[in-house]
Amino acid sequence: MIEVQNLTKSFRMNKKYPGFRGALKSFFSTEYTLKTAVDNISFTIQDGEIVGYIGANGAGKSTTIKMMTGILTPTSGEVRVNGVVPYEDRQKNARDIGVVFGQKTQLWWDLPLSETFTLLRDIYEVSPQDFEERMAFLDEVLELKEFLLTPVRALSLGQRMRGDLAAALIHNPKVVYLDEPTIGLDVVVKENVRKAIQKINATYGTTVILTTHDLTDIEELCSRIIIIDAGKKIYDGNLAHIKEKFGYMSSVEFLTGSPVLPEKVEFIRSLDPEYLELEYGENRLQVKFNRNNTSTTEITRQLMGTLDVLEFSIKETSIEDIVKKIYRNEV
Numbered sequence: 001m002i003e004v005q006n007l008t009k010s011f012r013m014n015k016k017y018p019g020f021r022g023a024l025k026s027f028f029s030t031e032y033t034l035k036t037a038v039d040n041i042s043f044t045i046q047d048g049e050i051v052g053y054i055g056a057n058g059a060g061k062s063t064t065i066k067m068m069t070g071i072l073t074p075t076s077g078e079v080r081v082n083g084v085v086p087y088e089d090r091q092k093n094a095r096d097i098g099v100v101f102g103q104k105t106q107l108w109w110d111l112p113l114s115e116t117f118t119l120l121r122d123i124y125e126v127s128p129q130d131f132e133e134r135m136a137f138l139d140e141v142l143e144l145k146e147f148l149l150t151p152v153r154a155l156s157l158g159q160r161m162r163g164d165l166a167a168a169l170i171h172n173p174k175v176v177y178l179d180e181p182t183i184g185l186d187v188v189v190k191e192n193v194r195k196a197i198q199k200i201n202a203t204y205g206t207t208v209i210l211t212t213h214d215l216t217d218i219e220e221l222c223s224r225i226i227i228i229d230a231g232k233k234i235y236d237g238n239l240a241h242i243k244e245k246f247g248y249m250s251s252v253e254f255l256t257g258s259p260v261l262p263e264k265v266e267f268i269r270s271l272d273p274e275y276l277e278l279e280y281g282e283n284r285l286q287v288k289f290n291r292n293n294t295s296t297t298e299i300t301r302q303l304m305g306t307l308d309v310l311e312f313s314i315k316e317t318s319i320e321d322i323v324k325k326i327y328r329n330e331v
């Protein structure tokens, strides 16, 4: 079980002054400002859960994960992972967790993947029999065989990510932290990685904490999500509840040859008075609406007549949109 209680992390930063002289002054100054990246967050995660930990850029996700994995010490509050305080007992904690940072590899760059695995086997003191079993399972779910002997630097991004996942799981950890595990991958590899995560969770009851900006990752993997914004927890609950509200949200963007005049487009609100939002930009208009109330075709048809449309595209609902809605207490 993971218990996070009143967790807070503030960073001290040298006060910034403008210009070159200002930069020098900041460098030698003893004045500082405090940035609170994680602000009094509490939650409990049960064994075997897959929890999506989501929020906009800079919301405080990585900082929370770093405290949960023991890389950072909180300013106040506490984390316990199966009774261990990660930043106080880093070695003990490391035996029970696996970590993947999608943006950075933890594999040895010049070694073939297979040697990284044997090194990890020795570091974690995995018995030869357990290692064999584990590798067979990981090969089955992640299809590693074809590139096991390739040096990591020569792997494609998708192969590298599968290798990173396998490396994080060799010692059969009870908890894995996956920070953007599908970032930059193509659709097919994303799907393979998701399937592997599901299978690992189902077979070994591994607890998974997942941060991602990809809504499909969340939909396919997480029954529970925790949403944070500006360091604070703003939602903790069922994904079904969020989907009911936002699963039908859609958005269409128009690029125009001349500026968009609000008085010419505001009439569109009548198609979906409950949800429709208009976002104006320079020669650009974005219309966000609920597909239960109207359709992309209807909106496009009506706006084609009044706007000087060069191009239009349909966009997925983003995490940022959902966070904004929650902030307005619409959930």
Ligand SMILES: Nc1ncnc2c1ncn2[C@@H]1O[C@H](COP(=O)(O)OP(=O)(O)OP(=O)(O)O)[C@@H](O)[C@H]1O
Pocket: 011, 012, 013, 035, 036, 037, 055, 056, 057, 058, 059, 060, 061, 062, 063, 064
């Ligand atoms: N070492 C640090 N020193 C100062 N500020 C920091 C430090 N690490 C993070 N921050 C700040 O804390 C806030 C939260 O950062 P964090 O990396 O946790 O966000 P995030 O939700 O993971 O964002 P992203 O989705 O972009 O990775 C940001 O404003 C960031 O600039």
